Amino acid sequence: ILNVEQSPQSLHVQEGDSTNFTCSFPSSNFYALHWYRWETAKSPEALFVMTLNGDEKKKGQISATLNTKEGYSYLYIKGSQPEDSATYLCAFGNSGYALNFGKGTSLLVTP
Amino acid sequence: EAGVTQFPSHSVIEKGQTVTLRCDPISGHDNLYWYRRVMGKEIKFLLHFVKESKQDESGMPNNRFLAERTGGTYSTLKVQPAELEDSGVYFCASSQEEGWPTEAFFGQGTRLTVV
Numbered sequence: 001i002l003n004v005e006q007s008p009q010s011l012h013v014q015e016g017d018s019t020n021f022t023c024s025f026p027s028s029n030f031y032a033l034h035w036y037r038w039e040t041a042k043s044p045e046a047l048f049v050m051t052l053n054g055d056e057k058k059k060g061q062i063s064a065t066l067n068t069k070e071g072y073s074y075l076y077i078k079g080s081q082p083e084d085s086a087t088y089l090c091a092f093g094n095s096g097y098a099l100n101f102g103k104g105t106s107l108l109v110t111p
Numbered sequence: 112e113a114g115v116t117q118f119p120s121h122s123v124i125e126k127g128q129t130v131t132l133r134c135d136p137i138s139g140h141d142n143l144y145w146y147r148r149v150m151g152k153e154i155k156f157l158l159h160f161v162k163e164s165k166q167d168e169s170g171m172p173n174n175r176f177l178a179e180r181t182g183g184t185y186s187t188l189k190v191q192p193a194e195l196e197d198s199g200v201y202f203c204a205s206s207q208e209e210g211w212p213t214e215a216f217f218g219q220g221t222r223l224t225v226v
Contacts, residue, residue, distance in 0.1 A: 004153070036217070043114065044202070044217040089154065097142070097167060098156035099215065 004092050006102035013080050013109055020076045021105040023090030027071035032093040035064055035075055038104070039086045047075075047088075080109040113137070115218035117203050123224045129191040132221045136185070136205030143186050144206075144215060145178060149199040157201075160186060172197075193225045 005024045013019050025033065032051045038044040048057040053068040061078045077084055087106045091099035118133045136143045145157040157176070158168040162183035171178070175194070180186040190197055200222050204215040 034215075041120075041219060041222075043219045046214050046216070049214055091154075097159050098144070098170065099146075099154075100156070101146075101154040103151075103153045 004090060004100050004102040006088075006090055006105050008105060009103065010106040011108070013107070015080060015082060015109055015111050017080050017109075018076065018078045019080055019107065020074050021088055021107075023073045023075070023102055025071050025073070025090070025092040025100075026094070027069060029094045030068045030071075030092075033066055033068075033073050034091040034093065034099060035073070036089040036091065037086045038089055044089060077107075080107070082109045082111055085109045115203055115205050115216050117201075117218035117221050119221060120219065121222045121224075123226060124193055126195055126225055127192045129189065130193055130223060132188045132190075132201050132203075132223070134186045134188070134203030134218060136203070137207075137216055140205035140207050140216075141183070142206040142208075142213075142215075143180060144204040145186070145188055146202040146204065147199050148202065148220075149196075154202065157188075190223075193223075195225050198223055198225045 007022050034049050035047040036044040037047050048064045050066040055066040057064050064075045066073045085108050087104040089104045091101045116135045124130050141162050143160040146154050148154040156170040159166045160180045163180050177189045200220040202220045204217045206213045206215045
C-alpha cells in the first residue's frame with residue numbers, strides 16, 4: 001500500500017485569497033505525480049503531470065511544484081475565485097500503471 | 112471528441128442484487144482502468160485493461176466483482192451479489208500510451224448505492 005497524504009483535508013477561503021495544498025508521497029520508486037481537479041458528479045479533470053524533481057507547472061492561476069527527493073508536491077492557487085471550488089486530488093504513479101490517490105483537499109471559495 | 116463516458120450515472124439497488132456498470136473509453140485508447148471511491152476514502156485502483164487483456168487486477172476486492180472488455184472497446188464491471196460495502200463512486204479512465212508519464216482521462220463516475 002502506497003500512502004499518499006494530502007493536507008489540509010478542507011479549506012475555506014474568500015474570493016481573491018491565494019492558497020496552497022500539500023501532497024506527500026513515497027520518495028522511492030517514483031514515476032509521476034498527477035494533480036486532478038474534481039467537482040462532484042463531474043469527471044476528475046487533469047491539471048498537471050510531473051515527473052522530474054524540481055518540476056514547476058502552471059495553468060492560469062494554478063501552479064504546482066515537485067520535490068521527488070523528499071516526496072512532496074505543492075499546488076498553489078493565486079487569487080482564488082468561486083469557480084475554483086472543488087476537490088483537488090493528487091495521485092502518485094510508481095512502477096505499476098495504477099494511480100495511488102490521496103483523499104483530496106476540498107476547497108470552498110466564497111464571494 | 113467524446114470523453115470517457117459511463118453508464119448509468121446513478122444506481123440504487125438492494126443488497127443481493129446484481130448491477131452492471133459500463134464504460135466507453137476515448138476512441139483509440141488501449142488502456143482502460145477502473146477505480147472506486149468509497150465515501151470518506153481515497154479513490155482506489157481496481158484493475159487495468161490493455162485492449163481486451165487484464166493487465167493488473169490486483170485491486171479487485173473479491174470474486175463478486177467481474178470486469179470484462181470484449182473486443183477491446185467498452186468495458187463492463189459487474190457486481191454480483193452486491194453488498195452494502197460496495198456503495199461508492201466507480202470511475203473509469205482511459206489512456207492512449209502505456210507507461211509513464213501518461214495522462215489518464217476520467218469519466219464522471221457511476222454512483223452506486225446498495226441498500
